[in-house]
Structures are given as C-alpha cells and as structure tokens.
Amino acid sequence: QFDALHWFEEVVRxxxxxxEAYNEKQAEREARKREQATKKQKETTAELIDDEEEVHTLQLTAKRIELNRREFDLLDWSLNGARIFFKD
Known part of the structure; x- marks a missing residue:
C-alpha cells in the first residue's frame, strides 16, 4: 500500500x-564571471559584496541539498531494512 503512493520516487525527483536549479544558478554565475573577465571590467565594492553573498547562498543551497538527500537515503535504507526484517 505504501509503495502505491510513489513517495520515494517523488522525493528523488x-x-x-x-x-538542476542549483546547477543552473551556478552556471549563470560562472558565465557572468567569464563575461566580466573577457571585458576586463573591474568590479565595484557593491558587486563584490553581492557576489560574496551569492557564493555564500549557493554554498548553503548545495549543502542543504546534500544533507537532505543523505537523510532521505538513510530513511529509505532503514525502511527497506525494516521491510525485509518484518516480511511475512
């Protein structure tokens, strides 16, 4: 019955x-950096601060995604182990 909900598949999705959204944001940031490097523009202090904040936000996002995925994997393994252990 629980498998009919397809909950695990939805969480993985x-x-x-x-x-993918994180990777897109990272790619956009890298493209902006390359564009600025080719134009050889110097960044203003405000742009540097914004860039640092963006980097920090992206790092936190990556860490959150990784921790959530790891926690979900542990839950999945635990439930699969319980199914095997309590199988009729």
Whole structure:
C-alpha cells in the first residue's frame, strides 16, 4: 500500500529538480564571471559584496541539498531494512 503512493520516487525527483536549479544558478554565475573577465571590467565594492553573498547562498543551497538527500537515503535504507526484517 505504501509503495502505491510513489513517495520515494517523488522525493528523488524533487531533489533532482532542486539540484538542476542549483546547477543552473551556478552556471549563470560562472558565465557572468567569464563575461566580466573577457571585458576586463573591474568590479565595484557593491558587486563584490553581492557576489560574496551569492557564493555564500549557493554554498548553503548545495549543502542543504546534500544533507537532505543523505537523510532521505538513510530513511529509505532503514525502511527497506525494516521491510525485509518484518516480511511475512
């Protein structure tokens, strides 16, 4: 009955979507950096602060995604182990 909900598949899909969104943001940031490097523009102090905040936000996002995925994997393994242990 629990498998009919497809909960585990949906959680895996959700984390993949979050990771893809993170990768897109990271790629956008890297593209902006390359564009600025080719133009050889110097960044203003405000831009440097914004960039540091963006880097910090991206790092926190990556860490959150990884921790959530790890926690979900542990839950999945625990439930699968319990199913095997309590199998009729």
């Amino acid at each position: 959700k984390y993949k979507v979050e990771e």
